[in-house]
Amino acid sequence: MKGPKSLDELTETLQELPGVGRKTAERLAFHILKSPAKNAKKLSDAIIAVKEKVALCSVCFSITESDPCGICADPERDKSIICVVEEPHDVYSIEKVGDFRGVYHVLMGVLSPLEGIGPEELKITELAARVKQGGVKEVIVATNPNMEGEATAMYISKTLAPMETMVTRIARGLPMGGDLEYADEMTLSKALSGRMKI
């Protein structure tokens, strides 16, 4: 049976979202259909608003409604330490911890020759320009600890090598609550080589 056309269309559109299969899309579509019109309107408006209002910070390329973003504009943040991440949502992950008082630089991706993403596709030139301006003591590369993230970290460290800025990499090792027995070899190897004096 084909349902009402607009319901089928909503179901299909919802299926384009990540992690949403046919069953989930159907459940969500029926929920929207059953919920009050004002709730549906609110969701519809919120989707449009996020596309219209959110832009990239011209300094660090994280997402923001004002330019520069709240972090770049905050006089309390230490502009001499730049934490480099892959995606805007990585900024949120680190901010949630609450420890980091420096600023960010979002690459907008990661080097991936297989997907045709080279250094030109990323905000690496912009990072080098920021460092070149001076006043940056440390660049912490917080790309993900996988092949692409490691390669990107290496590339950044080479690019920034001529400048007098320390480039560091976040620690790779056993996660808290983890278990030696179940750790993969790469992680264990990184945990050993990255050992610190206690």
Next chain:
Amino acid sequence: MKGPKSLDELTETLQELPGVGRKTAERLAFHILKSPAKNAKKLSDAIIAVKEKVALCSVCFSITESDPCGICADPERDKSIICVVEEPHDVYSIEKVGDFRGVYHVLMGVLSPLEGIGPEELKITELAARVKQGGVKEVIVATNPNMEGEATAMYISKTLAPMETMVTRIARGLPMGGDLEYADEMTLSKALSGRMKI
């Protein structure tokens, strides 16, 4: 960290959907933010369209864009057999099987004294009226096989008892591919009492 206001609002609104927690809402919101504006517009429009265009069929109360719905308007469907279900999406589930050639009646819920849902809240009067009009040979009660669904089935059978229409209940038993060892006692009991000659 508080993100851009419109992103936080979208995340919160998405969390109101069933089965969508904070993490999922964040992932979806970031996906919408990153996807092309036309995709976001399409989703936003589809949500509004479903609320504006879809209504209930005045005969069977299933959802439709035209009234009466496609099934009620279809001359090929057998109007003498009415299958009673709880919700509009149950119609889809049965239609997917493709065996049933009768028509439907959606109750828009199920008797639930705890939630204050009595017979007046359901489309039971409307069902009785349809049967009273004549020409209905059988009413198949396909409410869910749980406490509320069974109570509703009993209530419908009592309501229709004075009329000369057969009221039947879908079979309750072991699901195909199921296992006696793991079946609960209620299901096993129903499977035994509902045994058929082979």
